Amino acid sequence: MADRKEQSAGAKVEPGNERPPTRRLAPEDRERLIVEEAIRFFAEVGFGGQTRELAQRVGVTQPLLYRYFPTKADLIDRVYQEVFLGRWDPQWESLLEDSSQTLRTRLITFYKSYSKVMFSYEWIRIYLFAGLRGADINRRYIKRVEERLLSRICAAFREENGLPPPDVEPITSAETEMIWMMHAGIFYYCVRKYVYETKVEEDVDAMIRCCVDALFDGVPAVLKSLRPAGGDIRGTE
């Protein structure tokens, strides 16, 4: 109940250091602290979380938030921007187009990087909370994924299989849906992990390889190649 009230402001409190370190931050520093904590906080409890609790976690009083953000909605908008746009890596797009590696390798490399950045605890939960609220940012984000990522993957599959490029024959929705399946598989792996907190395959990279392989060769082929036991028990049949 009454165990707070001391050490109101800012950063960490060294046990030996008596003075609460740095009250009165520069506005841009305080703002950054607020936004970062807001991301963590809203990711945990959703956008219904109270400004008082957020302020407490930042280590300031609640009215101070309103000096930096006119309304709670403005703060939430800022969180959206930070999470959805601020973490996008443009290299993903060029990586997927880099024909010097096989598409399989590119996909594995890409999803290792992508899942680390985007399909993380904070991102997944903010993404779902925002989507359920009907935030437009999700639609825009999905559009971006389709236009910048999935379309490139589809095109690469065409190219690797000697099929006409998208500008000759447009990508069909069936093709896109197949790639969405892989994307969703990795996405939902993280949902199971960070939202439902169920037991999942520990090795993320192995999981990604598995999904990519299944997408390329089909499950039966992967099953056969997975057979362990000293060299291909059934391979010779």
Place this chain on the structure above:
Amino acid sequence: MADRKEQSAGAKVEPGNERPPTRRLAPEDRERLIVEEAIRFFAEVGFGGQTRELAQRVGVTQPLLYRYFPTKADLIDRVYQEVFLGRWDPQWESLLEDSSQTLRTRLITFYKSYSKVMFSYEWIRIYLFAGLRGADINRRYIKRVEERLLSRICAAFREENGLPPPDVEPITSAETEMIWMMHAGIFYYCVRKYVYETKVEEDVDAMIRCCVDALFDGVPAVLKSLRPAGGDIRGTE
């Protein structure tokens, strides 16, 4: 502001019929109406939705809810039970084991049925809202999916490919993850549709066939089979 206040109770109001039809329902009927509306309501706005608004949509006053459910949490629990357990079809499990059809056919049939019941607007949103709240019901549900559905699919894949059954060699997490990919693909299709409300492939059945085919044969094989190639749209039909 003051445009309500008339026609307080129950169902629909015929324009010609002056008397507000059926006030004072039998308790079990009223309870059913409350639960059904609660599912719709919470699916739309989340469990933060206000009891007053829910009551208004049911057509009763807010305190009446508390005659049927001691607290809001109790009502939410009831919604969980109804949505997650009340809609499960035991036939799914036997269908997946029915060796008289090919696994591919079984999977398509299964997912057509499953997605109609479970991956619907209400279910998907209640499921995500509940999961983000940390409700234990989701973990239990996922366990059920793994134990009753995915395990059977994995076993069937083994059988169709002449591999040892699960009681000889236990299902590996890699195998489960591959099946999760397909499950998630169809799940996330509905998330895009009902949560993010983006444009998706209209034909659900086509989407399911597509995912199942890709899972069996790999994307390249599906891509080639999709090719019009001389006039025949689909050789396998």
Place this chain on the structure above:
DNA sequence: CGAGTTATTTATCGATAGATAAATTATTGG
């Protein structure tokens, strides 16, 4: 140092939202 600036806190308003008690009115049985 000392005054001005401003980051931060204290105090508080007004609306909302879950919950409860008491009044009311529809229904049923004799």
Place this chain on the structure above:
DNA sequence: CCAATAATTTATCTATCGATAAATAACTCG
């Protein structure tokens, strides 16, 4: 038709929550 039962409403309590205004205190610069 009347009395008993109970479904439903009216009125209200209390805590919470976003937001604002005024007071305070830390930092800067001459």
